Amino acid sequence: MQLGAEDELYFEDVSATEIADTYGTPTYVYEENTIRDNFRRVLNAFRKYYSDFHLFYALKACNNPAIGHILRQEGAGIDAASVNEILLAEHLGLGGEDVMFSGNYLSDADMQEGLNTGVIFNLDDIKLLPRVLQFGKPEILSFRVNPGYGQSNIGDYVTNAGPEAKFGVHPDQVYDAYRMAKEAGITRFGAHMMPGSCVTDPDYFAYVTELLMDLIGHAGKDLGIKFEFIDLGGGLGIPYSPDEKSLDIEETARKTSEVFKEKTDAYGLERPTLMMEPARYFVGEAGYVLGRVHAVKETYKRVIGTDIGMNVLARPSMYGAYHPVYVNRRENEARERLGLCGQICENTDFWIKDRLLPAGTNEGDLVAAGKAGAYGHVMTYQYNGRLRPAEVLVNGSNHHLIRQRESFDDLIRHTNIPSYLQD
Numbered sequence: 001m002q003l004g005a006e007d008e009l010y011f012e013d014v015s016a017t018e019i020a021d022t023y024g025t026p027t028y029v030y031e032e033n034t035i036r037d038n039f040r041r042v043l044n045a046f047r048k049y050y051s052d053f054h055l056f057y058a059l060k061a062c063n064n065p066a067i068g069h070i071l072r073q074e075g076a077g078i079d080a081a082s083v084n085e086i087l088l089a090e091h092l093g094l095g096g097e098d099v100m101f102s103g104n105y106l107s108d109a110d111m112q113e114g115l116n117t118g119v120i121f122n123l124d125d126i127k128l129l130p131r132v133l134q135f136g137k138p139e140i141l142s143f144r145v146n147p148g149y150g151q152s153n154i155g156d157y158v159t160n161a162g163p164e165a166k167f168g169v170h171p172d173q174v175y176d177a178y179r180m181a182k183e184a185g186i187t188r189f190g191a192h193m194m195p196g197s198c199v200t201d202p203d204y205f206a207y208v209t210e211l212l213m214d215l216i217g218h219a220g221k222d223l224g225i226k227f228e229f230i231d232l233g234g235g236l237g238i239p240y241s242p243d244e245k246s247l248d249i250e251e252t253a254r255k256t257s258e259v260f261k262e263k264t265d266a267y268g269l270e271r272p273t274l275m276m277e278p279a280r281y282f283v284g285e286a287g288y289v290l291g292r293v294h295a296v297k298e299t300y301k302r303v304i305g306t307d308i309g310m311n312v313l314a315r316p317s318m319y320g321a322y323h324p325v326y327v328n329r330r331e332n333e334a335r336e337r338l339g340l341c342g343q344i345c346e347n348t349d350f351w352i353k354d355r356l357l358p359a360g361t362n363e364g365d366l367v368a369a370g371k372a373g374a375y376g377h378v379m380t381y382q383y384n385g386r387l388r389p390a391e392v393l394v395n396g397s398n399h400h401l402i403r404q405r406e407s408f409d410d411l412i413r414h415t416n417i418p419s420y421l422q423d
């Protein structure tokens with residue numbers, strides 16, 4: 001995003017006013033070129049140090065098919081968290097070994113349906129193995145390893161490994177998991193972890209890679225398992241607040257690949273494909289929610305009431321997450337400590353309690369919440385009868401609707417009033 005004449009906000013070359021006039025508010029806006037640049041930055045950095053490096057995109061962060069298509073065009077496979085995400089991947093033209101099924105606490109139906117699709121099975125628990133085998137043998141199987149340590153700039157909410165995490169195979173069970181899989185006749189293997197999300201320290205990625213490699217290296221060496229791929233998960237972080245720093249991708253790639261190569265050599269693993277499956281890094285900074293100020297209240301402090309509520313951007317109320325906010329045509333005005341909220345009947349909707357915002361912010365102004373492309377629209381909901389927002393893709397001076405705003409019909413769709421109540 002950039003500021004144009006008279007401090008108008010621009011998404012690539014499209015003004016906030018044009019988006020709001022065309023599609024209304026609130027609307028998610030994605031910058032296509034930012035997504036492509038982010039993807040290429042990661043791919044090129046890692047390929048420089050390890051040529052057999054591939055990226056999957058974790059669809060859970062932003063599941064709009066248009067966004068999925070952009071990343072597929074760039075060469076990404078898909079990390080799917082559910083059978084429906086596998087179907088979404090198929091809708092993008094991806095299947096088989098271009099898709100990894102990393103669900104957790106799976107039902108029998110999940111396993112059966114997942115097996116039918118022929119994607120890579122990534123098991124989150126040793127006990128899932130005999131359950132999957134009841135229904136068939138995955139062509140290629142990996143375990144999601146809990147390497148015993150995880151980290152996140154967003155705190156415990158998205159720290160996905162270590163003793164407090166619900167995810168992954170316990171470190172002490174990793175060897176047995178692979179042994180059992182081999183004994184069951186599985187012939188093709190990978191390994192996976194996803195120990196944390198939103199990390200901006202390159203050393204962390206090298207450290208968890210070392211932990212993973214030591215756990216699976218023993219299994220590989222002793223059991224004679226050839227790992228075709230090793231997937232380090234996602235977790236590449238972005239700075240949300242002005243005091244957070246950006247992740248140095250170049251350093252991350254260098255340090256992580258070094259450890260990876262050292263360990264594959266140390267355990268005599270033939271160099272497997274190195275994989276990652278980020279999401280936030282690709283789409284987080286490319287996405288904004290464009291909203292409008294509808295009411296300004298003078299109470300204990302001045303509170304700006306917008307249509308960007310917790311139903312539209314859930315992360316602040318879920319995680320206490322920070323999102324930057326920009327006010328159209330006022331970014332260079334004097335600032336004052338203000339509050340900002342949505343229109344939902346919960347005080348968690350009062351998501352900015354006290355922040356320096358343009359003092360003149362007033363009814364009718366357009367506001368944009370930044371860094372909203374990841375875990376944004378996918379977490380919207382209809383509480384208070386508010387409807388899910390539209391999604392728009394911009395590319396240069398072009399803009400395209402990629403998801404319609406919901407209407408009242410969507411609020412009652414799939415509901416039924418039993419006939420005995422209809423008197």
Ligand SMILES: Cc1ncc(COP(=O)(O)O)c(C=O)c1O
Nearest residue numbers: 058194197198234235278279280
């Ligand atoms: C299994 C798995 N892979 C990848 C990701 C993407 O993580 P991030 O957005 O931190 O890159 C997630 C996110 O939770 C995940 O659960």
